[in-house]
Amino acid sequence: MNFTPEEREIGKQNFQDAVGVSRRAFLKTAAVTPALGAFYFGYQKLTGKPVKVGFIGTGDEGSVLLTQHPPEYMEIVGLADLRPSNRRRALTGDGNDDRVGLIKKLGHKTATNIKQYADHHELLKDPEIEAVVIAVPLNVHASVTIDALKKGKHVLCEKLMAHNITECKEMIRVAKETGKLLAVGHQRHYSVLYDNANDLVKQGVLGDIKFIRASWHRNNSFPNSDSWVKSIAGEDKKDLDTKVSQYGFDDLNQLVNWRLFNKTGGGLMAELGSHQMDACSIFLGKVHPLAVQGYGGKNFYHVKGVGSKDKQNDPREIDDHVYVTLEFPGKHYDEDKNDIVIVTYSSINTNRMEPYGETIYGSRGTLVTEKEQSMMLYKEAGGDSGSGGPGQRLRLVQAAAGGGGAVLQASPSSAPATAAAANASDEKVSRGYTEEMEHFAWCIRNNIRQDTPIEEHGLRCPGKHAMADAIMAITANLAMKHKKRIVFKEAWFDPNDPAAPETDPDVIG
Numbered sequence: 001m002n003f004t005p006e007e008r009e010i011g012k013q014n015f016q017d018a019v020g021v022s023r024r025a026f027l028k029t030a031a032v033t034p035a036l037g038a039f040y041f042g043y044q045k046l047t048g049k050p051v052k053v054g055f056i057g058t059g060d061e062g063s064v065l066l067t068q069h070p071p072e073y074m075e076i077v078g079l080a081d082l083r084p085s086n087r088r089r090a091l092t093g094d095g096n097d098d099r100v101g102l103i104k105k106l107g108h109k110t111a112t113n114i115k116q117y118a119d120h121h122e123l124l125k126d127p128e129i130e131a132v133v134i135a136v137p138l139n140v141h142a143s144v145t146i147d148a149l150k151k152g153k154h155v156l157c158e159k160l161m162a163h164n165i166t167e168c169k170e171m172i173r174v175a176k177e178t179g180k181l182l183a184v185g186h187q188r189h190y191s192v193l194y195d196n197a198n199d200l201v202k203q204g205v206l207g208d209i210k211f212i213r214a215s216w217h218r219n220n221s222f223p224n225s226d227s228w229v230k231s232i233a234g235e236d237k238k239d240l241d242t243k244v245s246q247y248g249f250d251d252l253n254q255l256v257n258w259r260l261f262n263k264t265g266g267g268l269m270a271e272l273g274s275h276q277m278d279a280c281s282i283f284l285g286k287v288h289p290l291a292v293q294g295y296g297g298k299n300f301y302h303v304k305g306v307g308s309k310d311k312q313n314d315p316r317e318i319d320d321h322v323y324v325t326l327e328f329p330g331k332h333y334d335e336d337k338n339d340i341v342i343v344t345y346s347s348i349n350t351n352r353m354e355p356y357g358e359t360i361y362g363s364r365g366t367l368v369t370e371k372e373q374s375m376m377l378y379k380e381a382g383g384d385s386g387s388g389g390p391g392q393r394l395r396l397v398q399a400a401a402g403g404g405g406a407v408l409q410a411s412p413s414s415a416p417a418t419a420a421a422a423n424a425s426d427e428k429v430s431r432g433y434t435e436e437m438e439h440f441a442w443c444i445r446n447n448i449r450q451d452t453p454i455e456e457h458g459l460r461c462p463g464k465h466a467m468a469d470a471i472m473a474i475t476a477n478l479a480m481k482h483k484k485r486i487v488f489k490e491a492w493f494d495p496n497d498p499a500a501p502e503t504d505p506d507v508i509g
């Protein structure tokens with residue numbers, strides 16, 4: 001959405017005002033409050049010893065998680081990564097503020113005392129380790145998770161849960177069999193910002209929602225601008241060139257550039273779209289979608305002579321542009337089959353005019369989320385007052401008795417946003433990684449079960465929920481591949497039923 005700076009600021013202030021004074025305090029302190037998750041989600045802060053944890057996969061995302069891990073909740077005992085360059089980076093960081101390295105975070109002595117392994121099997125032999133955080137390429141999520149569960153470790157695995165749904169079901173089955181927790185890293189479940197937004201949606205502030213537009217647009221057409229294409233470090237070549245096939249990769253290039261290949265990655269829907277489909281399904285009350293269709297193509301990287309000079313030789317198999325339409329049931333779908341909510345999703349590689357986010361269009365208001373950092377709220381113009389639109393300050397009022405939930409009203413006395421207010425609301429907020437790891441550790445120490453409900457402080461993204469996200473992403477990929485509208489089947493969402501979209505004759509036939 002292209003707003004003027006004033007309109008953006010008005011939208012942010014509208015959101016904060018609507019969230020309310022008590023909740024607004026959380027937003028303001030979200031960047032700095034230790035144990036924010038416990039404070040916000042209402043469970044007791046961890047007392048006693050931190051959980052002893054191993055990290056498997058210390059690449060880009062593993063390094064972010066190491067940087068953001070909460071030492072009061074987790075004591076890191078071991079690290080495993082096949083690549084020497086990434087084992088080193090875990091300690092030293094890489095100059096990026098999001099990945100400062102454990103030496104800076106924990107001090108030289110503590111960081112260098114952490115045991116380092118190449119092979120995750122060796123790490124899993126350590127009886128001291130109670131739980132692991134896994135951030136390896138998608139094709140090995142299931143095998144590494146299952147190895148860990150079978151060794152008696154609780155698992156927090158990065159998203160997408162697995163490369164296919166049969167693997168997701170196996171992961172859930174083994175977690176149940178071993179009695180260990182299986183959590184998946186869709187961090188929006190632990191984002192205070194998203195939880196506040198969801199609260200407004202649940203109160204009915206936006207009115208009747210019929211459409212959500214989500215997107216993640218990047219521009220990789222400039223030379224060397226594609227963050228998914230990485231060079232191979234000399235030390236990794238020396239160490240791994242001949243060994244890599246035993247770990248599930250055809251060669252070293254596939255290990256390093258796993259996102260580009262169908263065997264190892266799941267394309268834009270798995271990497272980016274899954275987070276946003278997850279967010280949309282939460283906003284719609286965690287319902288399962290009804291159907292999906294879409295178009296996906298390698299529309300840019302096949303064109304010769306444009307952008308990167310190596311582009312014509314680019315070996316990628318995944319699509320670089322995807323456009324997907326999902327049908328979700330509306331609130332009254334059970335009584336009226338016309339009550340459908342449409343979610344559109346696009347992820348492209350040749351333009352980033354719009355940052356990534358989701359826009360929820362309701363009959364009374366619009367909520368705009370941006371880059372997991374900002375939320376903006378606007379009232380629809382019309383009704384008795386006629387006022388509204390992106391330039392209008394709002395306040396939230398409770399509807400009269402019997403009138404339903406809260407409603408937005410234009411606020412006649414409010415002045416336009418000031419520069420000082422604009423700065424205040426631009427504070428960086430937590431994306432949820434730290435809160436996710438805190439809660440995972442808290443669940444372990446408090447004997448929370450895999451199926452403990454969220455209301456009783458159970459995992460906010462357990463295997464079963466994460467599998468639903470994987471079903472959306474993977475079925476969208478299948479719809480694009482087979483060029484058809486696919487109707488979701490409830491059996492796919494049932495962990496005890498072997499049915500899966502990737503093996504369903506109605507999908508692949």
Ligand SMILES: NC(=O)c1ccc[n+]([C@@H]2O[C@H](COP(=O)([O-])OP(=O)(O)OC[C@H]3O[C@@H](n4cnc5c(N)ncnc54)[C@H](O)[C@@H]3O)[C@@H](O)[C@H]2O)c1
Nearest residue numbers: 057059060061062080081082083086120135136138158159
């Ligand atoms: N939650 C998020 O927002 C988010 C963001 C980025 C990535 N991710 C996810 O995190 C995961 C990792 O992504 P990344 O960007 O860090 O990839 P990456 O390639 O930078 O790092 C993956 C690391 O795993 C290592 N590895 C592979 N197999 C291993 C094994 N058997 N034992 C030990 N190490 C092994 C590799 O050597 C590599 O260093 C992916 O599933 C990705 O989707 C999540």
